[in-house]
Amino acid sequence: MSLPKDVKVKYKGLICETFPTLAQEWRVRERKYTFPSPQLIQDILQTGCTLIKKAHRHSKEPDIEWKYNFSMAEHVIFTEGLTYSQLHGFRVLKVLVDNVAFQLTKQLKNKHLKAVYLTALEDIPCDAWETNFSGSILFVITALIACLKARFLPHYFIPTNNLIDCFSETEIEAVCVNVQCLRLFPLIVIQNIVESHGYDYAPKLINMVFENCKSFARTKDITTVFTNAFIPGTVRSVKVMTRLGFYETAFQLLRYVHEQMLLMPMIDDCHEKPSFMELFLVSLKKLHQKSSRIILAKLFDIRFKTAILNEYIISEEFFAKDILPWKMDYRIEYTKIPENKATDFLSLGDIFESLSQREFDKRNATLAGLALETAITCTEEAMKMDSLSIDELTDDSLKKEILSERENIERELKMKLKECYIQLYAISKLYNKLWPLQNHMDAIENLCEEFPEMTPIVCNMFRFIGRENKVKEYTAKCSLLLKERGGVNNLEYNFY
Known part of the structure; x- marks a missing residue:
């Protein structure tokens, strides 16, 4: 079965309840500072690791070779074991390295950066990330350069494993030169990055x-x-x-x-x-x-x-706060509304949806989120409105025609809501914030029951906000849906 190019497939593995012998050194080795804490070490050991069906590129028996995978342990570290500054530090490191080496055919992946970063955390006092953030980032970059020069980038949990042994000498040299430029001229690199993003x-x-x-x-x-x-x-x-x-x-x-x-x-x-x-x-x-x-x-x-x-403000103008029957956030309550659209919830919803898109294009997640939430509320209000009662109609064919028309309109409005919810996800991801997505997950789940093709993206939404129980539930639903439909063509895998 072929999957779309924008789908990231993860390996399915067998859970190992205990760490492998090769990783025991990580558990007992002496550390200079407080990372990882004793409690974090215990949490990681309890989490364990997995075995995935993946062979080394130089393996002589690839059909029977499996690989230890520590992604669950890394998830514990990044969600429970790092301070805000340490977590932000990794994001900054990734942005810098990715942008300085984007033109290379062979680039460092997340696993390489995580290995260097977590190892460096053990050699940096935790409070240094609060008092000398830039210096801490430069320390990690220097450690990365040392690994590249030595042609050996150790796995964090199994340091005897070289994560760049699949790189050629030429590829390592190219990466090393670019990272050295980052270390020597960090301000110029940062300036180039911000200018390239406008x-x-x-x-x-x-x-x-x-x-x-x-x-x-x-x-x-x-x-x-x-x-x-x-x-x-x-x-x-x-x-x-x-x-x-x-x-x-x-x-x-x-x-x-x-x-x-x-x-x-x-x-x-x-x-x-x-x-x-x-x-x-x-x-x-x-x-x-x-x-x-x-x-x-x-x-x-x-x-x-x-x-x-x-x-x-001009007192003669119509503003959203004077028209909509609910209390609005002060940041969008003075949105100007054309007088001829002041009583139509559908038109009001379109106005705020357009406003949201304009602000999203400008990377203003605040106004984009508030406007889209208002558009959603207007659409929901439009669905509640029943302008024509059919209880007293005696013509059955006319009744049936009206009901059919209402169902079509309701379906269209729900399709509109679906697109709004997907856009909420994009807005939340703009600055990696839980708002506004987390406020709407109940409604999104209800809508997903009517539009099951949303299941994969809803699963990704729950993963984004950290609801692991829901991730498991919707992962199972995705698998069931794939079996029922015999492929992924009818599923929405565009994860933005």
Whole structure:
């Protein structure tokens, strides 16, 4: 049976309740610091490993050779054994290495990075990831380079196994050269990565700081540097943060710059320093997006019980908060609604669905999620509406025709909901957050009963939010569905 190219098939294995003899050294070896903790070691040992039907590429008897697999143990480590900073560190390492070596025909896989990363964690104090995150990342990259130069990258649990023995000398050399470039020029690599993804404000910010540093070296005038670099640079950061939906962060940046302003010496021709409101209003005028100005103004009003939002809205316009019969989140309640669509839930749903897609394209998961949740609610309300009662109709054929039409409309609306739920999954994955997906899993499960072709993607949704019991349940449903349908052509395997 051939599977679509976008389906990642995992090996089925036999569970080993005890660790293999080859991995006993991992259990008893001395460690410098607190990773892994004694409790984590016990959890891993209780989890065990699996045997999968996979032979080494140089095996003389591939038909009878099996391989130890420690993916369950790694899952325990990454879900229970790492701090937030350590977990974030692995993601940063993967982004850096993947982007610096993307052009190579033979690249390092997750298993290689995990092996180096977990080994390095044993040689780095846990608190270093909080106090010196960048230095910790560079330590791991240096350890990776050492493994590549030695032509030996040890398996974390079985260090005698070389994970890169399937690489040729030329392939290892190519990977090593690229990773060395990352180690020698980390800032340039990071700048290239962010620019390739459309984020060019950081290099401009850095150039601004460097230019003002030159000026400061000549004049030692910290007030001028603060005024010409720190404040404008912060406002630029606020623009980026609001564009991506990080409104609380943007708000805190402005509060922080005002606190620093209060500590600065007074300028000779300045009688008093501006208040936070004055600084906030000046900064707000520099934001190009109307939605960002409205949301930050509303946030200011909520915090300080003011009414500056009134300066940024037109009272004659129709807003979602005035039309929809439920309380809305302050970040989308001022969405403008055309007057001719104010009473039609289907049209309102389309408006918010379009808004969600636009914000998703801009990587604003906050507005994309809130708008799509509103679109879902509007669609659900449209399904409840029954504009025509047929109880008193005496014409049976007319009754049947109306019922059939209603069923078709309901089916179409449920199809629309299905697409919305799949898009919710994509929004959650944008920044690897459980919201908004986890709030809708009950409704998604109910819909899956009517559209069983959703089973594989629902299984992946539960895997994403960490509901292992549901993952097992839906994995079994997938297997049953495959048997019933004799293939995967009718199943939705597009996992985004």
